[in-house]
Amino acid sequence: MATGALMLDLVGTSLTTEEAITLQHPEVGGLILFSRNYTDPVQLHELMRSVRSIRPDLIVAVDQEGGRVQRFREGFTRLPPMAVLGQLYQQDPVTACTSARELGWLMAAELRAFDIDISFAPVLDIDWQQSSIIGDRAFASEPEALAALAIAFMQGMHEAGMAATGKHFPGHGWVQADSHLELPVDERDETCLEQSDIQPFKALIAAGLDAIMPAHVVYSQVDPQPAGFSQYWLKEKLRKQLGFSGVIFSDDLTMEGASIAGNYAERCRKALAAGCDMVLVCNQPVHALEVLDYLKSQVAIVNPRIAKMRGRPDDSFLNSQRFKQARELAGRCMALIG
Template identity: 55%
Template sequence: MFEEQQLGPLIVGLQGTQLTGAERRLLQHPAVGGVILFARNIETPAQIRALTESIRGLRSPALLVSVDQEGGRVQRCREGFTRLPPAGYFGERYRQSADAGLALARAAGLVMAAELRRVGIDYSFAPVLDLDLGLSSVIGDRAFHSDPEAVAALAGAWIDGMHAAGMPCTGKHFPGHGGVMPDSHLDLPVDQRSLAELERADLVPYARLIEAGKLDCAMTAHIVFPALDRLPASFSEVWMNQVLRGQLGFKGLIVADDLGMEGAAVVGDLPERATRALSAGADMVMVCNELDAMADVIAALARAPANASAMARRQRLRDAVTSAPPASEEALARALLRE
């Protein structure tokens, strides 16, 4: 299923702050399409720039380099970067003044994206589109608001800032992680709500952002919604193709969350998880930590048929990464965040 001159479906993690010989060989394999950075890979802006340049020099088209840079608890790049408040902060400001909350969210999205682009990171897996329903501690203040329309508005403003800085966005965790207590990193959450209930709540931000043409990428959740499918959404053709692409009309990239999470274990070992997610409708899958299993994952993917549509969507995301905003616009955004 691999094409030498195309980005592959695998997003992989790295061990340290520099590429090892084994990692260089892995990243040159056509099965790989991107890299995700974690705190273990990050020290200073100069070191990140050197790492991303070494990654970029391995392939053409260049591999996509990503990171989780939401702000608050989930901000991998810290030293030399603006410390962003959690999404819930913008929700609080929005409650006081909608205009002020939206302006701040846009400024944060712009500053975040501009700083990452300067060190060679192509996109952040942000913003979170989950609702803060008071159930999920792993989400909590990572969500903008409890009201779906407010989440749609604030996330849309954040995305406007990202786009102004030349960075595509990722909405997560589709169809929603806010309605369950367990953490899908550690367990397999089950959400008993019906599709009608989800359409009035968790799906609203996706519907609004897709309709507005703002959502570049969606990351799926390892959560079961038995009213629609017995499989977690990341492995569900119902959720990815029938609901996200069919009902909501999403034409962007679908990424399955880290396959090493416990919520993904229900479908089998890592090779099985990767093939099942891609065959169900994902365009890319993440294997963030289990590098010793990568040969088996690649071998399993090599037996699967090529997907020209997924290849095209991966390239469109690559093409969506553009130049940074004018310095004057970034300065205004920084000033607004300091107020």
């Protein structure tokens, strides 16, 4: 059972000796893949065989949202940005939700064929028309439409055996700053957030959302700490008030929005203390090892939530009529992009 609190990444398209040794540490519970780790389906199968041979229990993740955030492209179906579904929803809500369900299933089915457990999706941020980092990654600008589409997308993921991760709690769509590059500050009060950005999270939690990733955003009228380091946002709001019992993943601790928490050991400590179950350290192998060393110095805590993110295997999806029709649907949606 994967219980380790660290999710890290790999440098290239195959597993190095050093990486294989690192992955065997019990403090490592997850692996995230990026575009640099992929060339074609044959290579990905071989990489995953290597990973599973030493750590069959790891949670293997990727960002395969669609649109500009799709790490695997060649050999995979090109998925549209989710905003296309929001546009369709304005004309035909029923067809839009059906399409969202099929695209969620398609995305998950393709990844599960490689024994990849999760894509960090769906994005639950509202498109307030002012965030370049969110933009067309968001399903819609209206909370009700966004929730309806995201629930359908999540249901499709579940049907393909994949757990869903909503991001970025309690909402990243209002701020203009990119938390990869700076620390955004959202100055709205909690009532405003509750009436808008939090609504999709509340709806998906009620519908069975498996995991949540908080934002590296400070909501200055609520807490001086970014949400991912805030006990108020994670323990009080998310766990207690919203009743969420699933996994909480930190966003990448190497992002500039996380630098307020201190060095990498401190970022890890504060994220876990705030209520995160697993922390991500991406694109910085040296810093990932710093976090690993920190975790090795701590008393191990068994976390049964994390293992629930493992995908349910099914190798029949790619030969099904549903797969063929879902790929055709994705093609039609891609054609709608201006």
